[in-house]
Structure formats: structure tokens, C-alpha cells
Amino acid sequence: HDAGALGGVRGELLLVEQLRVCLGLDTEADADDHLRAGNLLLHFQPQVRTDDGTVEGAEALVRWQHPDHGLMPPLTFLGLVERHGLMHALTGWVLDEALRVASAWHRDGRGVRVAVNLSATNLANPALPARVSALLHRHHAPVDVLALEITETVAMEGSAGSLAVLREFSEMGLSLSIDDFGTGYSSLGYFRQREFDEVKLDRSFVTGIGTDPRAEAVIVSTIELAHRLGARVVAEGVEDEETLRELTRLGCDLVQGYLHSRPVPAAAFERWCDQRSPSAADDLAEHRVEE
Ligand code: C2E
Ligand code: MG
Numbered sequence: 001h002d003a004g005a006l007g008g009v010r011g012e013l014l015l016v017e018q019l020r021v022c023l024g025l026d027t028e029a030d031a032d033d034h035l036r037a038g039n040l041l042l043h044f045q046p047q048v049r050t051d052d053g054t055v056e057g058a059e060a061l062v063r064w065q066h067p068d069h070g071l072m073p074p075l076t077f078l079g080l081v082e083r084h085g086l087m088h089a090l091t092g093w094v095l096d097e098a099l100r101v102a103s104a105w106h107r108d109g110r111g112v113r114v115a116v117n118l119s120a121t122n123l124a125n126p127a128l129p130a131r132v133s134a135l136l137h138r139h140h141a142p143v144d145v146l147a148l149e150i151t152e153t154v155a156m157e158g159s160a161g162s163l164a165v166l167r168e169f170s171e172m173g174l175s176l177s178i179d180d181f182g183t184g185y186s187s188l189g190y191f192r193q194r195e196f197d198e199v200k201l202d203r204s205f206v207t208g209i210g211t212d213p214r215a216e217a218v219i220v221s222t223i224e225l226a227h228r229l230g231a232r233v234v235a236e237g238v239e240d241e242e243t244l245r246e247l248t249r250l251g252c253d254l255v256q257g258y259l260h261s262r263p264v265p266a267a268a269f270e271r272w273c274d275q276r277s278p279s280a281a282d283d284l285a286e287h288r289v290e291e
């Protein structure tokens with residue numbers, strides 16, 4: 001399902017040109033080019049506490065609204081982004097847009113933190129922490145409105161450069177999550193060397209709840225280990241009530257999945273939060289009047 005499949009090499013080069021337009025890298029682009037390229041956008045998926053059901057965070061997930069191919073999910077174009085050296089530009093765009101939304105939510109008193117996914121390429125960029133600082137500043141956003149997700153494989157690779165970048169993020173006070181936990185080749189030892197605030201249990205384990213005792217054993221041990229190290233656990237891909245109940249029983253801190261909501265645009269996310277918790281929505285309205 002890679003973008004290459006959408007029309008071979010020529011199709012790929014056209015998509016790359018269009019992505020460059022979306023990212024503002026093609027300075028000659030005119031209105032027609034923009035129309036043909038479509039738009040990048042972010043969808044947000046809630047991360048909900050198991051203890052009281054409040055919405056604590058939102059993961060920002062990139063999409064490409066393409067005039068010919070429709071709403072393209074990230075896995076159809078991230079490979080192309082990597083191959084054509086556009087990952088820094090894409091992540092810059094995602095961070096800017098995510099912080100625009102996060103700072104608006106912060107001003108509204110929503111208290112919802114936004115999580116952005118980083119790739120290995122991003123961690124190899126020593127200029128990234130300074131860029132994140134500058135964006136926080138530009139959006140008048142405190143550091144705790146942003147979290148960063150790094151896949152387990154990337155976190156594990158641990159080149160000196162990426163470790164330094166991770167340490168800088170940590171020192172800035174950003175929350176760091178290990179994404180897709182359980183899918184990589186992790187040695188438990190690396191937990192000792194690096195500070196992570198959160199572990200995201202991969203969906204492949206979560207879907208095993210109730211049917212696969214081995215998946216459950218991994219979940220139980222991961223929760224225990226994470227808690228002992230002062231990190232919290234988020235379960236990905238929670239699709240039904242029974243799974244939610246079981247995860248709650250096992251001590252999982254947060255859940256994310258279709259059960260609560262699919263990833264949706266920021267405005268739909270806000271409506272979803274307000275409907276879910278009418279009293280919180282009232283507080284929010286009061287808060288707005290006061291300002
Ligand atoms: P991820 O970070 O593990 O994100 C979770 C993925 O699981 C999302 O897919 C989300 O839509 C999907 N998901 C959430 N809940 C459920 C559920 O209950 N059931 C099922 N079947 N799926 C669920 P999506 O949006 O297609 O993103 C796929 C991957 O693309 C992400 O996996 C992440 O690795 C990457 N990605 C997305 N946005 C970005 C981005 O801005 N930058 C980078 N570098 N990677 C991104
Ligand atoms: Mg993620």
C-alpha cells in the first residue's frame with residue numbers, strides 16, 4: 001500500500017512534487033499547483049484515563065487530503081517522505097500544526113496534551129530540539145502541552161546522536177513515549193539507561209486480551225515494569241468495552257482506540273470532548289467568558 005503502487009516511478013515523482021507544494025517547499029507553486037496537490041492535515045485521537053474517564057491527551061496523526069487519491073493515511077506516503085528527504089520538513093509542519101491546536105486548547109483550559117510522532121530521521125537531526133523550542137515559543141505554548149512518541153525500534157537503536165537529542169528533549173521537560181512497545185527487539189536493560197515517561201503497548205498485544213494468554217502475560221509484565229520505573233502505560237487499539245475493563249483491571253493508565261473515537265479533525269475532537277463531559281464543557285464556557 002505504498003505510494004509507489006499508485007503509479008510506479010512517475011506516479012511517485014508526481015506525488016513528491018505535490019508534497020513539496022503542500023509543505024511550502026516549492027516556492028514557485030501557483031494556485032493551480034496547490035489545487036492539484038491537496039492539503040496535509042492532522043487528525044486527533046483521544047487518550048483517556050482508565051481511572052476517571054477524563055481525556056488527558058490526543059495523538060496527532062497526519063493525513064494527506066489528495067484531490068485524486070482521497071484521504072491518504074500516513075503509511076501510504078511516509079515511505080516516500082523518507083526516500084525523498086522530506087521528513088524534516090514534514091515533521092516541522094506537523095509540529096507547527098499540532099502546537100497551533102495544542103496552544104488553543106491550552107488557552108481554552110482544556111488540559112489536553114498533544115502527542116506527535118517522530119521518526120528515526122528526526123532523532124538524527126541535532127537541530128530538532130531547538131526547532132521544537134522555537135515553535136513552543138512562537139505558539140506561546142508551555143512545554144507540557146506537547147509529548148513526543150518514538151517507536152521502540154528507534155528508541156533502541158540508540159546512536160550517540162539520537163541519544164543526545166532524546167536527552168535534550170528530556171531536559172526541556174517534554175514528555176517522551178515509547179510507541180508500538182513490544183514489537184521491536186527490546187532488551188529490558190535499555191529502560192535503565194533512558195528516561196521515558198510513557199510506554200505505549202502495541203495494538204497487537206491489546207487485541208490478544210481475552211484470547212491469548214501470552215499477550216496478556218506481556219501486558220501484565222510491561223505494566224509492572226513501567227510502573228516500577230515511574231512511567232505510565234497507554235494501550236493502543238482499544239476497540240471494545242471488555243478490553244477496556246480488562247486493561248483497567250490490569251492497571252493500565254490510559255487507553256486509546258476506536259472504542260472512544262477514531263482519529264478526527266480538531267473541531268470534531270473538541271465537540272467529542274464537550275459531549276462526553278457536559279460539566280467540563282460548562283467550565284470551559286465560563287473560562288472563555290472570564291478571559
Ligand atoms: P502509531 O503512532 O502507532 O498510531 C496509531 C495508529 O493506530 C493510527 O494509524 C491510528 O489511526 C490507529 N488506531 C488507533 N486506534 C485504533 C483501533 O482501535 N483499531 C485500529 N485498527 N487502529 C487504531 P494511522 O493514523 O494510520 O498511523 C499509522 C502510523 O503512521 C502511526 O502509528 C505512526 O507510526 C505513523 N504516523 C502517523 N502520523 C505521523 C506523523 O505525523 N509523523 C510520523 N513520523 N509518523 C506518523
Ligand atoms: Mg504514535
Ligand code: MG
Binds near residue numbers: 180200236
Ligand atoms: Mg503506536
Ligand code: MG
Binds near residue numbers: 202
Ligand atoms: Mg502502533
